[in-house]
Amino acid sequence: MEALKQQVCAANLDLPRLGLVTHTWGNVSGIDRQTGLFVIKPSGVPYDALTPETMVVMDLEGNRVEGTLNPSSDTKTHLELYRAFPQIGGIVHTHSPYATAWAQAGRDIPCYGTTHADYFYGPVPCARMLTQAELDLDYEKSTGLVIAELFRERKLDPVAVPGALCRCHGPFAWGKDPAQAVYHASVLEECAKMAMWTLQLNPEAQPVPQYLLDKHYFRKHGPGAYYGQK
Amino acid sequence: MEALKQQVCAANLDLPRLGLVTHTWGNVSGIDRQTGLFVIKPSGVPYDALTPETMVVMDLEGNRVEGTLNPSSDTKTHLELYRAFPQIGGIVHTHSPYATAWAQAGRDIPCYGTTHADYFYGPVPCARMLTQAELDLDYEKSTGLVIAELFRERKLDPVAVPGALCRCHGPFAWGKDPAQAVYHASVLEECAKMAMWTLQLNPEAQPVPQYLLDKHYFRKHGPGAYYGQK
Amino acid sequence: MEALKQQVCAANLDLPRLGLVTHTWGNVSGIDRQTGLFVIKPSGVPYDALTPETMVVMDLEGNRVEGTLNPSSDTKTHLELYRAFPQIGGIVHTHSPYATAWAQAGRDIPCYGTTHADYFYGPVPCARMLTQAELDLDYEKSTGLVIAELFRERKLDPVAVPGALCRCHGPFAWGKDPAQAVYHASVLEECAKMAMWTLQLNPEAQPVPQYLLDKHYFRKHGPGAYYGQK
Amino acid sequence: MEALKQQVCAANLDLPRLGLVTHTWGNVSGIDRQTGLFVIKPSGVPYDALTPETMVVMDLEGNRVEGTLNPSSDTKTHLELYRAFPQIGGIVHTHSPYATAWAQAGRDIPCYGTTHADYFYGPVPCARMLTQAELDLDYEKSTGLVIAELFRERKLDPVAVPGALCRCHGPFAWGKDPAQAVYHASVLEECAKMAMWTLQLNPEAQPVPQYLLDKHYFRKHGPGAYYGQK
Numbered sequence: 001m002e003a004l005k006q007q008v009c010a011a012n013l014d015l016p017r018l019g020l021v022t023h024t025w026g027n028v029s030g031i032d033r034q035t036g037l038f039v040i041k042p043s044g045v046p047y048d049a050l051t052p053e054t055m056v057v058m059d060l061e062g063n064r065v066e067g068t069l070n071p072s073s074d075t076k077t078h079l080e081l082y083r084a085f086p087q088i089g090g091i092v093h094t095h096s097p098y099a100t101a102w103a104q105a106g107r108d109i110p111c112y113g114t115t116h117a118d119y120f121y122g123p124v125p126c127a128r129m130l131t132q133a134e135l136d137l138d139y140e141k142s143t144g145l146v147i148a149e150l151f152r153e154r155k156l157d158p159v160a161v162p163g164a165l166c167r168c169h170g171p172f173a174w175g176k177d178p179a180q181a182v183y184h185a186s187v188l189e190e191c192a193k194m195a196m197w198t199l200q201l202n203p204e205a206q207p208v209p210q211y212l213l214d215k216h217y218f219r220k221h222g223p224g225a226y227y228g229q230k
Numbered sequence: 231m232e233a234l235k236q237q238v239c240a241a242n243l244d245l246p247r248l249g250l251v252t253h254t255w256g257n258v259s260g261i262d263r264q265t266g267l268f269v270i271k272p273s274g275v276p277y278d279a280l281t282p283e284t285m286v287v288m289d290l291e292g293n294r295v296e297g298t299l300n301p302s303s304d305t306k307t308h309l310e311l312y313r314a315f316p317q318i319g320g321i322v323h324t325h326s327p328y329a330t331a332w333a334q335a336g337r338d339i340p341c342y343g344t345t346h347a348d349y350f351y352g353p354v355p356c357a358r359m360l361t362q363a364e365l366d367l368d369y370e371k372s373t374g375l376v377i378a379e380l381f382r383e384r385k386l387d388p389v390a391v392p393g394a395l396c397r398c399h400g401p402f403a404w405g406k407d408p409a410q411a412v413y414h415a416s417v418l419e420e421c422a423k424m425a426m427w428t429l430q431l432n433p434e435a436q437p438v439p440q441y442l443l444d445k446h447y448f449r450k451h452g453p454g455a456y457y458g459q460k
Numbered sequence: 461m462e463a464l465k466q467q468v469c470a471a472n473l474d475l476p477r478l479g480l481v482t483h484t485w486g487n488v489s490g491i492d493r494q495t496g497l498f499v500i501k502p503s504g505v506p507y508d509a510l511t512p513e514t515m516v517v518m519d520l521e522g523n524r525v526e527g528t529l530n531p532s533s534d535t536k537t538h539l540e541l542y543r544a545f546p547q548i549g550g551i552v553h554t555h556s557p558y559a560t561a562w563a564q565a566g567r568d569i570p571c572y573g574t575t576h577a578d579y580f581y582g583p584v585p586c587a588r589m590l591t592q593a594e595l596d597l598d599y600e601k602s603t604g605l606v607i608a609e610l611f612r613e614r615k616l617d618p619v620a621v622p623g624a625l626c627r628c629h630g631p632f633a634w635g636k637d638p639a640q641a642v643y644h645a646s647v648l649e650e651c652a653k654m655a656m657w658t659l660q661l662n663p664e665a666q667p668v669p670q671y672l673l674d675k676h677y678f679r680k681h682g683p684g685a686y687y688g689q690k
Numbered sequence: 691m692e693a694l695k696q697q698v699c700a701a702n703l704d705l706p707r708l709g710l711v712t713h714t715w716g717n718v719s720g721i722d723r724q725t726g727l728f729v730i731k732p733s734g735v736p737y738d739a740l741t742p743e744t745m746v747v748m749d750l751e752g753n754r755v756e757g758t759l760n761p762s763s764d765t766k767t768h769l770e771l772y773r774a775f776p777q778i779g780g781i782v783h784t785h786s787p788y789a790t791a792w793a794q795a796g797r798d799i800p801c802y803g804t805t806h807a808d809y810f811y812g813p814v815p816c817a818r819m820l821t822q823a824e825l826d827l828d829y830e831k832s833t834g835l836v837i838a839e840l841f842r843e844r845k846l847d848p849v850a851v852p853g854a855l856c857r858c859h860g861p862f863a864w865g866k867d868p869a870q871a872v873y874h875a876s877v878l879e880e881c882a883k884m885a886m887w888t889l890q891l892n893p894e895a896q897p898v899p900q901y902l903l904d905k906h907y908f909r910k911h912g913p914g915a916y917y918g919q920k
Contacts, residue, residue, distance in 0.1 A: 228734030
């Protein structure tokens with residue numbers, strides 16, 4: 001658990017370094033699938049005050065198991081995503097501005113190029129708005145459930161599409177561990193930016209053809225991958 | 231008063247650090263409601279030359295009570311806002327570029343998402359243009375009066391909507407103290423940016439539904455707030 | 461002349477610090493009106509290699525009076541502006557991206573707000589394209605002559621409008637000395653940026669009314685000025 | 691070969707310094723035309739872990755001649771460009787965001803101004819999309835062949851037009867050596883940015899007239915060049 005706290009703390013500190021957050025507007029968590037416990041940033045604490053000791057440990061029933069600070073106000077969303085997507089090991093939420101603009105516009109981010117195709121196998125989907133009933137019942141829990149519903153209904157694999165937009169809110173991204181979740185959040189922001197500019201230059205721009213999407217995604221993922229060092 | 235001078239000086243220094251000002255184009259003030267005196271940046275002095283001793287102390291009749299430098303040329307606007315909004319303790323004016331673009335476009339900034347809803351309970355309103363008569367009489371004083379009129383006519387609570395745009399000019403923001411005023415100025419700029427991009431992606435974008443606005447604003451404000459540490 | 465060389469060198473070093481140049485794409489000069497000699501950046505030398513000793517001294521007939529390096533390739537443009545505008549003491553040319561985009565679009569930058577009105581008394585004018593004959597005769601000299609023609613034909617005062625755009629090229633700005641010229645170049649870039657965003661938000665945006673332009677400009681300039689410290 | 695490794699390593703390190711890459715999304719190579727060997731960045735290695743020793747040496751048949759790491763996944767594209775363009779000595783590939791947006795929009799970057807004309811003699815061309823057959827056969831090799839085809843069909847001189855866009859992918863740029871290739875990549879990005887903004891300000895913007903293109907390009911290139919120090 002100490003190693004995970006260090007990883008989660010380090011991943012949170014990467015958010016301002018990568019330009020993904022303003023003020024305290026972002027949080028990273030990581031889960032230990034063996035114990036079923038996850039570690040998350042405390043709520044509203046500035047990044048430069050974070051240490052592994054300030055991290056909060058939660059179980060998947062939503063109980064604080066360790067730590068004295070309140071966990072991130074988005075904790076229940078993380079929890080529902082860990083439940084819905086057993087393959088993932090880390091989650092990040094930010095209000096990074098380009099991805100948030102797409103979320104506020106209520107649009108999926110189309111896959112316009114290889115930068116996107118290298119990490120997201122298809123568009124970054126935008127979830128529907130919560131109903132008032134869902135929000136009144138439990139806002140943060142419902143946010144996670146609506147993302148899970150989105151992946152279920154569209155038959156998306158959360159490993160192949162490691163992020164989503166929450167309508168009128170902002171992006172969530174995830175990965176096999178906290179560091180990869182943050183990496184995916186930064187890819188998502190960069191692709192959101194370039195997709196917006198692509199549309200400015202060509203409002204009729206088309207997504208990459210399927211064969212290019214397949215090529216780039218599987219060049220980096222799966223048994224035939226040949227990017228990087230083995 | 232020395233403590234307030236330090237707070238106001240520190241808040242002014244936050245402006246360049248947060249990327250809210252170019253050159254000397256911004257100023258922060260703070261008020262001591264007990265004595266009715268407020269402290270404000272001197273006019274045209276570069277931020278790196280500011281010290282608590284260079285701050286200017288004014289009374290609400292517009293007399294300089296302490297300090298040898300001229301106060302900010304916007305001093306009368308600050309003064310009128312302190313008179314009109316007795317709940318506030320700090321004010322900031324900048325020409326931060328995204329908020330200024332909305333002011334120059336003469337448009338309210340709609341509340342398109344939760345980033346905005348967390349701090350501004352509804353659109354950031356844009357005040358009307360001053361008439362020539364108002365300007366000739368007293369430009370800076372009239373600027374403050376027109377913002378006060380805007381809040382009166384639209385029945386806005388300056389605590390729930392801690393900022394406004396001056397038509398063809400730029401933003402003013404405020405808060406319970408100088409530090410919070412600067413925080414709100416930076417939120418306003420970030421939301422102005424994301425709202426512009428939202429419109430580029432979806433010219434028909436709609437503001438958040440009322441229930442989402444309520445949820446986010448009251449998650450952080452009022453008796454039921456649960457964001458951050460208590 | 462040594463003092464002027466230092467001023468011109470320092471002003472050139474301000475260009476990268478203010479984010480106005482990429483690579484070596486900008487140059488500043490300053491003139492000593494008593495001797496009629498002006499000092500200018502050497503051509504193609506990186507900013508971090510500039511020292512006062514590397515500056516080149518020219519007379520207004522275009523002869524190199526001092527220095528061993530070639531002067532900026534834009535030297536003849538500076539020369540013609542010094543001849544046409546005897547009130548000015550420093551000139552800067554950059555390819556700063558927002559101002560250059562307006563120049564490439566072939567449009568004056570309208571005065572949409574007080575940031576602009578504080579320093580430029582009206583739109584930043586865009587000069588016409590050089591004819592092929594003008595270009596073949598002497599490109600850099602003609603560039604200066606076309607700017608001078610623009611101010612003559614539109615009856616503009618180069619002190620009140622301290623800059624212009626060269627069609628398909630980029631901005632020139634000037635001032636009473638090299639430091640003020642650079643300050644005006646940075647104002648021009650900031651206003652070019654905000655004016656572009658203003659148009660995105662409101663394609664029908666109108667320039668500020670004349671009485672607001674007068675107020676802001678004369679608040680900072682002329683006998684009734686009251687901005688800053690005396 | 692050691693000198694070339696150092697040059698290639700240094701040129702790779704310039705990519706993040708010039709803001710041209712996010713994460714590991716860019717690579718530079720350089721060729722020794724006498725031996726026919728080229729040096730290229732290893733695949734997926736972070737820039738701050740690069741040293742001359744980690745560089746990979748390849749021959750033009752695609753064999754690794756020196757080095758223990760895998761070469762960049764784009765190596766075959768570099769190889770085909772070295773074969774097709776015998777005049778060039780260095781190549782760079784990035785996903786720099788403005789150039790990538792043009793590539794994703796599938797548009798040539800028009801020459802709207804002198805910044806562009808100083809380095810690219812005409813538009814930056816956008817190559818066609820690879821067919822599925824080309825991609826299946828050999829994606830990276832085909833990418834190089836399609837760029838070569840583009841220059842052949844449009845009768846472009848790769849020295850006068852030192853870069854191109856790969857449809858739905860991003861830019862390649864080149865030069866006489868690795869350092870100049872990186873310089874051209876940064877010019878390409880800056881011009882891509884300004885061209886996008888030019889179109890926002892004037893959707894009917896026209897490229898520079900031929901005589902201005904000639905003037906600027908030949909002011910810096912060829913026997914009559916007079917920019918910089920001899």
